[in-house]
Amino acid sequence: MDFLELLQMFLSGAWGTIKLFTVALIGSMVLGTILxxxxxxxxxxxxxxxxxxxxxxxxxxxxxxxxxxxxxxxxLDIRFGSTSSxxxxxxxxxxxxxxxxxxxxxxxxxxxxxxxxxxxEAARAVGLSFGQTLGQVILPxxxxxxxxxxxxxxxxxxxxxxxxxxxxxxxxxSAMRNAIEVRGDLVIPLLFGTALAYLILALVLGRVFxxxxxxxxxxx
Amino acid sequence: xxxxxxxxxxxxxxxxxxxxxxxxxxxxxxxxxxxAEAPEYSVATGVDLKDSKTxxxxxxxxxxxxxVKKDQPGLGNVSAGSDTPEGFDIEIxxxxxxxxxxxxxxIKYTETVSANREPFLQQGNVDMxxxxxxxxxxxxxxxxxxxxYYVAGQDLLVAEDSDIAGPDDLDGKxxxxxxxxxxxxxxxxxxxxxxxxTYDAYSKCVTDLQSGSVDAVTTDDAILRGYAKQYExxxxxxxxxxxxxxYGVGLPKGDxxxxxxxxxxxxxxxxxxxxxxxxxxxxxxxxxxxxPKVDRY
Numbered sequence: 001m002d003f004l005e006l007l008q009m010f011l012s013g014a015w016g017t018i019k020l021f022t023v024a025l026i027g028s029m030v031l032g033t034i035l036x037x038x039x040x041x042x043x044x045x046x047x048x049x050x051x052x053x054x055x056x057x058x059x060x061x062x063x064x065x066x067x068x069x070x071x072x073x074x075x076l077d078i079r080f081g082s083t084s085s086x087x088x089x090x091x092x093x094x095x096x097x098x099x100x101x102x103x104x105x106x107x108x109x110x111x112x113x114x115x116x117x118x119x120x121e122a123a124r125a126v127g128l129s130f131g132q133t134l135g136q137v138i139l140p141x142x143x144x145x146x147x148x149x150x151x152x153x154x155x156x157x158x159x160x161x162x163x164x165x166x167x168x169x170x171x172x173x174s175a176m177r178n179a180i181e182v183r184g185d186l187v188i189p190l191l192f193g194t195a196l197a198y199l200i201l202a203l204v205l206g207r208v209f210x211x212x213x214x215x216x217x218x219x220x
Numbered sequence: 221x222x223x224x225x226x227x228x229x230x231x232x233x234x235x236x237x238x239x240x241x242x243x244x245x246x247x248x249x250x251x252x253x254x255x256a257e258a259p260e261y262s263v264a265t266g267v268d269l270k271d272s273k274t275x276x277x278x279x280x281x282x283x284x285x286x287x288v289k290k291d292q293p294g295l296g297n298v299s300a301g302s303d304t305p306e307g308f309d310i311e312i313x314x315x316x317x318x319x320x321x322x323x324x325x326x327i328k329y330t331e332t333v334s335a336n337r338e339p340f341l342q343q344g345n346v347d348m349x350x351x352x353x354x355x356x357x358x359x360x361x362x363x364x365x366x367x368x369y370y371v372a373g374q375d376l377l378v379a380e381d382s383d384i385a386g387p388d389d390l391d392g393k394x395x396x397x398x399x400x401x402x403x404x405x406x407x408x409x410x411x412x413x414x415x416x417x418t419y420d421a422y423s424k425c426v427t428d429l430q431s432g433s434v435d436a437v438t439t440d441d442a443i444l445r446g447y448a449k450q451y452e453x454x455x456x457x458x459x460x461x462x463x464x465x466x467y468g469v470g471l472p473k474g475d476x477x478x479x480x481x482x483x484x485x486x487x488x489x490x491x492x493x494x495x496x497x498x499x500x501x502x503x504x505x506x507x508x509x510x511x512p513k514v515d516r517y
Contacts, residue, residue: 071427084394084417085417166419166421167419168399168419173399174399174400176400177335177399177401178405180334180335181334181402182405184358184359184362185358185359187335188339
């Protein structure tokens, strides 16, 4: 195991992390937006359903959520493909999505609260429905307000992908375990290397959010 | 107030739903009716290893710190509800400690997961490591090894009625191991047609084997024997090891006086029957098990 082989191991691990992250990012943004919309909707049933979901899932450790997905879903015979590696990938992304969506929804909700109530009243006055008001007036502004805290949520999710290694997913942490197993003489450098890999990914993400913030921020 | 009650109720229901799926993992450890006699090791008196810094430090402190595993039945395991580890590694640790002049109650066990073993020895957190520690050249760069005290080999744990008779029968089958372990790497490199499933602990693999989600669990035979013993009549070890994993006692690099003493302890235990007693007490019959030869490199 020379340096190049180790690097290759870590690169394929990083690729696994990026795959998990990307799918969960899209999923949690969509589900989070739906949950936030439910939270502010005029229908009490929807409001109650969304807050119940958020209260339960947000207050459960992600490891447990993932355990439920990885062992509970197959128990209920819910499968997505023939190979266990693909199934495990889907289970892990479901768990990450379900969990992160709560934080996205709460962040968005605080963004919605910053939009002056006059905006919604004006939208109603020109005859927009609730859906149109939310989708075309409120949410676009809310998103732009919460880019910095949303960035924190997304970076936390990047690091949370590491839990998936315990449930049959190959990513940075499993690459690290593999590397430590074959190179016991390099344990500490390998730990630092793994931390550095996460740091690089998180810094790149941070830059993306800084850029978005500059582009989209609402001057008040 | 009413709202709070609703929230609490809904959370409670959610937690119940979640916790319901965590069941069926670890069964009660079976009562061993015909357990062999617990071995007693005679503690050496008047031991003086003043050339060994590690030994001197432990002697002054009145206790020796030994790194062990706590999640591997039969080798180094802490069963639910107890706080003392037990297993073949633990017996070897007691045997060596006795030879170095330490009573069983002067041993402090520290958990060393695989990734911790070298750093803990290098930093002096532990005086020695007896934790399914395979001797290899990369590790020898930073720690020293006494032993081997046992040569394990990668093997397969399958259901009692399974027709898998060796690694070549794994084509298209699901085989489970621990993420990042040598056995998992072997399957990935040499048996590409098998479908590898990895978790962070063998207990999850065993759960999957019970439910039929995987066809086999693979790791060192000693660990599998421990599980086969725990699930008597449900699982069997195939018994055709296809690798060699010499287990050694990990020691701080460069403490030759200590390494010689530990090697002496292992050899003596093999000669006077203590090794055999320890093995029978923890892993079962020694009929098809050979004692390895200690390598004083």
